[in-house]
Amino acid sequence: MDVVSDAIAAVRIGRPSSNRMTLNGSWCARFAPYEGAGFHVVLEGGCWLLPDGGGAPVSLGAGDAVLLPHGAGHVIADSPADAATVARAVPFELLPVGAVPRSAPAGSGGVEMLCGKYRLDSSRVHPLMLELPEVVHLPNRVGAHPELRAAITLLGGELGGEQRPGACMAVPSLLDLLLVYMIRSWMAEDSGGAWSAVLGDPVAAAALRALHSDPAAPWTNDRLAAEAGVSRPTLARRFTALVGRPPMAYLTWWRLTYGATLLRDTRDPLAAIARRVGYGTPYAFSHAFSREFGTTPGRYRAGAAEAA
Structure with missing residues (x-):
């Protein structure tokens, strides 16, 4: 095992989960703080991530991935942050039933995205994982992080439409791979981080x-x-x-x-x-x-x- 693999394996517990959805019109969903890590991947359209605690809003476009490695509470919305936006946020679990699955065809003007989470054991976190910021934003740039892009494409395909043979094996494996690639991509971009210096x-x-x-x-x-x-x-x-x-x-x-x-x-x-x-x-x-x-x-x- 290498250091990054060991650091992830030490805290990963249970099975990861993910949903693929299409949301249209005006919407705003709250994700409560979580004992683990959350992620969002925008497949089409755009939205905003509004971190708890007054952090700057993060604009997410098609192909962007964002990891919340410490389970920070946040809001995902169709528009940037203001008091009214945050006030109308409903818990993600209470979104209208029709909004959680793919409720509109691609290209309809809404946002299509993957939302998921990983269970983590915070009792003995490797310092490499502790160094991750509250929000890791990985924008979609031409030529950047091809492995991450490939994992996103594969995962989106597995979660779109009817379940295909072997999906129960493929999806958790792809979610684990996605976590590795998001952390690897962050380390490649964060040249000033302590553990980037250690491994370099x-x-x-x-x-x-x-x-x-x-x-x-x-x-x-x-x-x-x-x-x-x-x-x-x-x-x-x-x-x-x-x-x-x-x-x-x-x-x-x-x-x-x-x-x-x-x-x-x-x-x-x-x-x-x-x-x-x-x-x-x-x-x-x-x-x-x-x-x-x-x-x-x-x-x-x-x-x-x-x-x-």
């Missing part, structure tokens, strides 16, 4: 690839420095400055975070999970896990099962 640095990136590829290996600073092709002091200085913690501290945190993911997503016994994340005994893993997360692995697993 050859030393820090090489060390992170090694740790994420085999977190159970008996890593030491010397061994990791050799993997990155630099001296131990150089690794410690550059890694700590960019990542925000020393290499071995990051490794400990990631082992426990990965262990939490395995507790949530598998039925593997504690001893097997301990070995997979680099702990010699279940006791050693349990002690470290409890210190990091404030609960035992067993209680954590039980709570995750209840929330699923």
Whole structure:
């Protein structure tokens, strides 16, 4: 696994969901804050996203994608923000039944869009995910983000009209792919971000690839420095400055975070999970896990099962 894939996998839970709809005339829908991430993709026409908290309105045109990675509340409307627009917003779930499915043919002058959400576990978010802004707007520009455009086209086709064979497998997979491509596209555009700098640095990136590829290996600073092709002091200085913690501290945190993911997503016994994340005994893993997360692995697993 690579860092971005691991960062997403650590927080992704459940199955994503999405609707394709066509809205016409004057309309305004509110999306309440959500324990996860929301997204909108405009397939045809245009609309406005009005963030809660007084953020600047975002104009969305055909082909634009927008991700709300922290589940911020917002309004989607046919016109820019003003007090009257926000006041008339109705909960998305209470839109007229005829407005939620495709209620008008393409080209009718309305807006056709995909709206969806991902369930996320916010208890142990990777710093790469925390760095994402409240609203990630990815405008449709010629030649920009071709993988994202392809995913949008495929997803729109699967959600349009009658359900086709295999759609129950295709749609969740495409939604997961869409999330990866939206985050990848944001990182490509946000050259000033901390984690863009981390993954763009050859030393820090090489060390992170090694740790994420085999977190159970008996890593030491010397061994990791050799993997990155630099001296131990150089690794410690550059890694700590960019990542925000020393290499071995990051490794400990990631082992426990990965262990939490395995507790949530598998039925593997504690001893097997301990070995997979680099702990010699279940006791050693349990002690470290409890210190990091404030609960035992067993209680954590039980709570995750209840929330699923």
